[in-house]
Amino acid sequence: MNEYLEYLRINASYIWGLTVQHIELVGIAIIIAIIIGVSIGIYLTTNEDLAETVLAAASVLLTIPSIALFGIMIPFFSLINQGIGFVPALVALVLYSQLPIIRNTYSAIKNVNPAFIDAANGVGMKRRQRLVRVEIPNALPVIMAGIRTAVVLNIGIGVIAAFIGAGGLGTLIVQGITRTDMYSIVTGSIVVSLLAIIADTVLLLIQKRLTPKGIEN
Amino acid sequence: MISFKHVSKSYTGTEKAVNDVNFEVEQGEIVIFLGPSGCGKTTLLRMVNRLETITEGSILINDQDIGELNEIELRRKIGYVIQSNGLFPNMNIEENVTIVPDLLGWDKKKKHNRYKELMQLIGLDPMEYRKRFPNELSGGQQQRIGVIRALAADPPVMLMDEPFGALDPLIREKIQDEFLQIQREVKKTILFVSHDIDEAIKMADKIVLMRDGEIMQYGTPSDILIHPKNEYVSQFIGRDRAIKHLSLRTIAQLQEEIGLVDIDQSIVDSKQVNVHENLKDTLAMLLNQEADQVIVHDDNDEVQGAITIDRVQRYLHLEMRQKPAQAREKEKVIE
Ligand SMILES: Nc1ncnc2c1ncn2[C@@H]1O[C@H](COP(=O)(O)OP(=O)(O)OP(=O)(O)O)[C@@H](O)[C@H]1O
Ligand SMILES: [Mg+2]
Numbered sequence: 001m002n003e004y005l006e007y008l009r010i011n012a013s014y015i016w017g018l019t020v021q022h023i024e025l026v027g028i029a030i031i032i033a034i035i036i037g038v039s040i041g042i043y044l045t046t047n048e049d050l051a052e053t054v055l056a057a058a059s060v061l062l063t064i065p066s067i068a069l070f071g072i073m074i075p076f077f078s079l080i081n082q083g084i085g086f087v088p089a090l091v092a093l094v095l096y097s098q099l100p101i102i103r104n105t106y107s108a109i110k111n112v113n114p115a116f117i118d119a120a121n122g123v124g125m126k127r128r129q130r131l132v133r134v135e136i137p138n139a140l141p142v143i144m145a146g147i148r149t150a151v152v153l154n155i156g157i158g159v160i161a162a163f164i165g166a167g168g169l170g171t172l173i174v175q176g177i178t179r180t181d182m183y184s185i186v187t188g189s190i191v192v193s194l195l196a197i198i199a200d201t202v203l204l205l206i207q208k209r210l211t212p213k214g215i216e217n
Numbered sequence: 218m219i220s221f222k223h224v225s226k227s228y229t230g231t232e233k234a235v236n237d238v239n240f241e242v243e244q245g246e247i248v249i250f251l252g253p254s255g256c257g258k259t260t261l262l263r264m265v266n267r268l269e270t271i272t273e274g275s276i277l278i279n280d281q282d283i284g285e286l287n288e289i290e291l292r293r294k295i296g297y298v299i300q301s302n303g304l305f306p307n308m309n310i311e312e313n314v315t316i317v318p319d320l321l322g323w324d325k326k327k328k329h330n331r332y333k334e335l336m337q338l339i340g341l342d343p344m345e346y347r348k349r350f351p352n353e354l355s356g357g358q359q360q361r362i363g364v365i366r367a368l369a370a371d372p373p374v375m376l377m378d379e380p381f382g383a384l385d386p387l388i389r390e391k392i393q394d395e396f397l398q399i400q401r402e403v404k405k406t407i408l409f410v411s412h413d414i415d416e417a418i419k420m421a422d423k424i425v426l427m428r429d430g431e432i433m434q435y436g437t438p439s440d441i442l443i444h445p446k447n448e449y450v451s452q453f454i455g456r457d458r459a460i461k462h463l464s465l466r467t468i469a470q471l472q473e474e475i476g477l478v479d480i481d482q483s484i485v486d487s488k489q490v491n492v493h494e495n496l497k498d499t500l501a502m503l504l505n506q507e508a509d510q511v512i513v514h515d516d517n518d519e520v521q522g523a524i525t526i527d528r529v530q531r532y533l534h535l536e537m538r539q540k541p542a543q544a545r546e547k548e549k550v551i552e
Contacts, residue, residue: 119303121268123317123366124292137307212307214350 007183022168026154029093041105058099066157089166097150104146108139144207155196223274234260236430245404249417252427258410266295296367296375301383304351311347317370335365357388377409464497471532477522
């Protein structure tokens with residue numbers, strides 16, 4: 001145990017550096033994923049035929065083993081000399097987050113009580129006004145739940161990014177495996193889990209704040 | 218004035234939810250669409266603010282075909298109240314009430330003043346409820362907020378789809394009375410859906426009685442109760458149509474037609490009643506307490522005479538039998 005604490009002491013700033021890198025990668029990926037996913041989710045509510053196709057495609061994406069998806073990125077991004085590193089990792093993470101975000105956004109908006117939609121039309125709201133004033137606020141808890149799922153998923157899958165040279169906490173695990181360094185593997189895993197738990201809690205708090213008071217049960 | 222001209226609606230294929238409907242609604246009237254479930258009341262109502270498209274025919278408001286108007290503007294000029302959950306749960310009470318003024322771009326102060334005014338109309342404290350959300354109100358309060366929300370931008374026309382349907386009978390009656398009180402002040406043209414005959418008799422200036430998308434009879438409540446046009450109508454209004462009709466008549470009207478009787482001084486414990494009381498409640502009073510008379514006062518508390526079961530019966534006979542017979546005679550003469 002003492003030995004492990006010693007290991008942590010010596011490597012503290014290295015571990016911290018990797019953690020920051022991990023947060024950066026996942027953070028940027030999730031922001032992009034939200035912008036794209038929520039927009040697509042909202043758009044799909046206006047286009048039923050496309051919705052089925054897109055949701056099916058997003059489901060398929062999620063079934064590709066993560067390591068394979070990262071691998072697939074490499075040849076594509078080699079074309080623009082970005083074969084390994086930050087960019088392909090980012091794109092892979094964005095793709096992975098799409099299903100929970102798109103699906104939740106789409107179904108949350110679709111499932112807003114028809115009586116509210118009717119009332120919104122009845123008072124003379126335009127489409128956009130209805131979306132912004134009624135549909136999104138009432139769908140928010142479910143949309144946020146999708147985003148939370150995506151964040152937790154990304155923090156975990158972000159570990160794989162290390163394999164294609166994008167750094168982050170996966171580095172500890174990769175190095176640990178190659179050097180059979182138990183401490184390194186354990187540290188990497190624990191920090192990833194902690195990160196996931198903290199992120200989920202923080203997002204839950206944000207969700208509570210954003211949710212209009214009238215729709216908490 | 219609202220005119221329905223050969224209005225039909227089919228959702229799918231050939232079946233008609235509304236079939237060739239024709240009638241006119243005068244300014245300031247409450248017209249109630251009455252009929253069994255699925256007869257097309259809601260459909261007919263929702264065509265007026267174009268929440269449903271009109272398949273055939275046209276609806277005109279003040280001679281203006283609504284099909285030619287911008288639908289968003291049209292809806293903002295028509296108040297719309299629905300049975301339940303019409304309030305936006307994510308908005309507080311003030312935001313809910315002032316939603317149409319907000320969409321119309323009124324300034325903050327004007328909206329707030331209007332909010333206070335409307336809350337006073339229904340006797341709720343504007344400040345107390347301002348920041349509350351719909352789920353923090355009782356069903357009855359929510360329904361009343363729904364009504365004033367529809368009134369907020371002072372629209373000339375109101376559409377109400379079973380606005381009081383989800384309330385328990387006691388509260389419903391109270392809100393109906395309150396609403397009639399408000400209507401006396403605001404004088405809106407109101408189209409109102411109900412499937413409750415008693416509600417219709419109480420609230421309506423005219424009733425549109427429907428079956429399978431068609432109008433069976435259009436007339437005043439009294440008209441429909443006294444001369445049901447066909448078998449369907451008389452079945453719908455029920456065997457007690459005579460008694461229902463009494464709720465539309467007051468002691469004063471009876472007094473004018475056939476007069477009251479002298480007070481029988483030998484009866485000690487007689488109930489007192491105001492001359493504007495309706496005859497149905499008066500009859501109930503006579504039957505319940507098994508008294509032979511009820512003493513009638515006018516507004517200045519002066520005794521006018523007494524009323525008995527016998528008297529009510531005579532009046533009823535006159536209204537339901539003799540008058541319609543005379544009317545039929547007249548019609549024959551004209552023909
Ligand atoms: N959106 C719709 N699509 C297809 N058919 C519909 C739709 N809305 C109503 N209908 C049909 O049209 C007919 C009239 O329905 P409507 O809702 O107008 O009846 P209603 O008189 O309001 O009944 P209720 O008293 O139950 O509310 C019914 O046969 C109903 O099934
Ligand atoms: Mg209906």
